[in-house]
Amino acid sequence: MIARLAIDTDGQGLHVITDQLTRLIRSEFSGDGLCTLFIRHTSASLLVQESYDESARRDLEVWLNRLVPEDDLLYTHTLEGRDDMPAHIKTMLTAVSISIPIVDSVLALGAWQGVYLWEHRHGRQQREIVVHLSA
Amino acid sequence: MIARLAIDTDGQGLHVITDQLTRLIRSEFSGDGLCTLFIRHTSASLLVQESYDESARRDLEVWLNRLVPEDDLLYTHTLEGRDDMPAHIKTMLTAVSISIPIVDSVLALGAWQGVYLWEHRHGRQQREIVVHLSA
Amino acid sequence: MIARLAIDTDGQGLHVITDQLTRLIRSEFSGDGLCTLFIRHTSASLLVQESYDESARRDLEVWLNRLVPEDDLLYTHTLEGRDDMPAHIKTMLTAVSISIPIVDSVLALGAWQGVYLWEHRHGRQQREIVVHLSA
Numbered sequence: 001m002i003a004r005l006a007i008d009t010d011g012q013g014l015h016v017i018t019d020q021l022t023r024l025i026r027s028e029f030s031g032d033g034l035c036t037l038f039i040r041h042t043s044a045s046l047l048v049q050e051s052y053d054e055s056a057r058r059d060l061e062v063w064l065n066r067l068v069p070e071d072d073l074l075y076t077h078t079l080e081g082r083d084d085m086p087a088h089i090k091t092m093l094t095a096v097s098i099s100i101p102i103v104d105s106v107l108a109l110g111a112w113q114g115v116y117l118w119e120h121r122h123g124r125q126q127r128e129i130v131v132h133l134s135a
Numbered sequence: 136m137i138a139r140l141a142i143d144t145d146g147q148g149l150h151v152i153t154d155q156l157t158r159l160i161r162s163e164f165s166g167d168g169l170c171t172l173f174i175r176h177t178s179a180s181l182l183v184q185e186s187y188d189e190s191a192r193r194d195l196e197v198w199l200n201r202l203v204p205e206d207d208l209l210y211t212h213t214l215e216g217r218d219d220m221p222a223h224i225k226t227m228l229t230a231v232s233i234s235i236p237i238v239d240s241v242l243a244l245g246a247w248q249g250v251y252l253w254e255h256r257h258g259r260q261q262r263e264i265v266v267h268l269s270a
Numbered sequence: 271m272i273a274r275l276a277i278d279t280d281g282q283g284l285h286v287i288t289d290q291l292t293r294l295i296r297s298e299f300s301g302d303g304l305c306t307l308f309i310r311h312t313s314a315s316l317l318v319q320e321s322y323d324e325s326a327r328r329d330l331e332v333w334l335n336r337l338v339p340e341d342d343l344l345y346t347h348t349l350e351g352r353d354d355m356p357a358h359i360k361t362m363l364t365a366v367s368i369s370i371p372i373v374d375s376v377l378a379l380g381a382w383q384g385v386y387l388w389e390h391r392h393g394r395q396q397r398e399i400v401v402h403l404s405a
Contacts, residue, residue: 002302002373032137034171034267036304036369040380042320048231049223050177055212056223062209063224074332077325085329088320092330096318097369099171099232101265103137108265110175130371130378132304134269134404167272169306169402183366184358185312190347191358197344198359234306234367236400238272243400245310269404 001028005129009119012065012083014047014057018107018114021131025107029133033102036132037115043087044119044127045094051114064090087120094118102133136163140264144254147218149182149192153242153249156266160242164268168237171267172250178222179254179262180229186249199225222255229253237268271298275399279389282335282353284317284327288377288384291401295377299403303372306402307385313357314389314397315364321384334360357390364388372403 003024009015025035039046050056068086075085100115101108109115117127138159144150160170174181185191203221210220235250236243244250252262273294279285295305309316320326338356345355370385371378379385387397 002371002378032267034269036371038369038371038378040378040383042318042326042380042382047227048177049227053212053214056177056220059210059212059220060223060227063203063207064227066209068333072333074336075329077323077329079323085326088326088330089333092317092319092334093228093363095230095365099173099234099267099369101137101171101173101267103265108137108173108175110177110263112177113175128380130373132302132369132371134304167402169404182362183312184362188347188349191312191355194345194347194355195358195362198338198342199362201344228363230365234308234369234402236272236306236308236402238400243272243308243310245312245398247312248310 001133003028003131005131007117007127009125009127011122012119013061014116014118016114017117021115022107025102029102030105031135033133033135034099035102035107036097036099038097038130040128040130042091043121044117045091045096046098047094047116047118048098048113049116050112052112083122090120136268138163138266140266142252142262144260144262146257147254148196149251149253151249152252156250157242159266160237164237165240166270168268168270169234170237170242171232171234173232173265175263175265177226178256179252180226180231181233182229182251182253183233183248184251185247187247218257225255271403273298273401275401277387277397279395279397281392282389283331284386284388286384287387291385292377294401295372299372300375303403303405304369305372305377306367306369308367308400310398310400312361313391314387315361315366316368317364317386317388318368318383319386320382322382353392360390
């Protein structure tokens with residue numbers, strides 16, 4: 001089964017999608033299986049990470065911004081803006097697809113795990129994640 | 136089919152799980168299919184890497200420790216220990232899920248590939264990997 | 271269903287495999303499903319990235335080469351050549367497996383996404399990707 005999640009973003013950062021995904025599975029799937037997420041973009045990515053403490057997520061963002069700064073003289077691909085090439089690199093270092101088992105109709109996330117879309121561009125974006133559910 | 140691997144770790148490093156996984160597949164699956172691993176933690180991750188030469192694995196660990204040191208002044212999330220925030224970052228840079236095809240009842244790993252749980256914390260931890268097997 | 275892609279490489283860089291994959295799916299699969307790629311190597315990896323502008327791909331390569339240079343004094347695993355340990359690290363930072371949904375017999379890639387094998391060694395290599403297709 002294929003579904004789509006549409007997510008509007010307004011600036012860089014981690015957008016939680018755990019609840020949206022949980023509702024989708026509750027309404028569309030039962031039993032054991034596998035949920036695979038695929039993001040259809042090259043400047044936003046997927047992450048499963050700490051959902052409890054906001055400071056951990058903020059440190060992830062700040063750390064990655066320091067590793068991949070804007071205005072690096074290395075970049076030749078600059079036509080689409082200062083944040084574009086860093087966005088491609090950050091996407092490369094994180095995930096374009098993630099698979100999470102479903103056990104007894106529920107995503108088998110650990111106690112502290114949440115699912116995130118990581119927006120790497122500054123401006124407003126409409127993002128799409130394709131979700132594949134199977135037994 | 137869903138199975139679980141429980142792995143007790145005692146300090147940072149790459150814990151090989153190839154044999155455990157091979158045994159699981161031998162007893163639970165036959166034919167062609169897909170084996171998906173998902174780790175239920177935010178401070179340990181999954182890796183498929185060089186299984187032959189221990190020095191390659193050691194260099195991976197030392198390199199990642201240098202890229203993501205403890206005591207970085209950037210970290211604000213420090214309550215859970217000096218190794219906690221680096222563990223989240225290392226998990227972000229590696230994998231939370233990996234899918235490996237099964238060909239004729241055997242994992243289709245390359246000649247030099249092994250499957251590893253990468254523990255990023257110092258202390259003893261009980262880790263859990265959920266395994267999904269399907270045709 | 272399991273298939274294999276054989277790719278001969280001749281030096282570092284991103285080798286596009288989107289068309290090869292598209293042809294495979296056209297001839298072997300119909301309907302909705304999931305395509306999972308797994309690369310059987312520890313010094314080459316998989317990437318879904320910007321397919322339109324070559325400068326973005328070139329910047330990704332140059333950036334990663336700067337982050338993971340050859341001749342780093344840290345490396346002890348040097349017997350297989352100057353490019354070997356950097357190749358393992360680059361593989362660790364990118365993907366060994368990627369899953370892409372198939373919608374109506376077509377890979378659900380975004381408008382700007384292409385699928386790449388990333389060769390991290392200098393010399394000629396014969397690389398193999400195992401492809402799993404399922405509903």
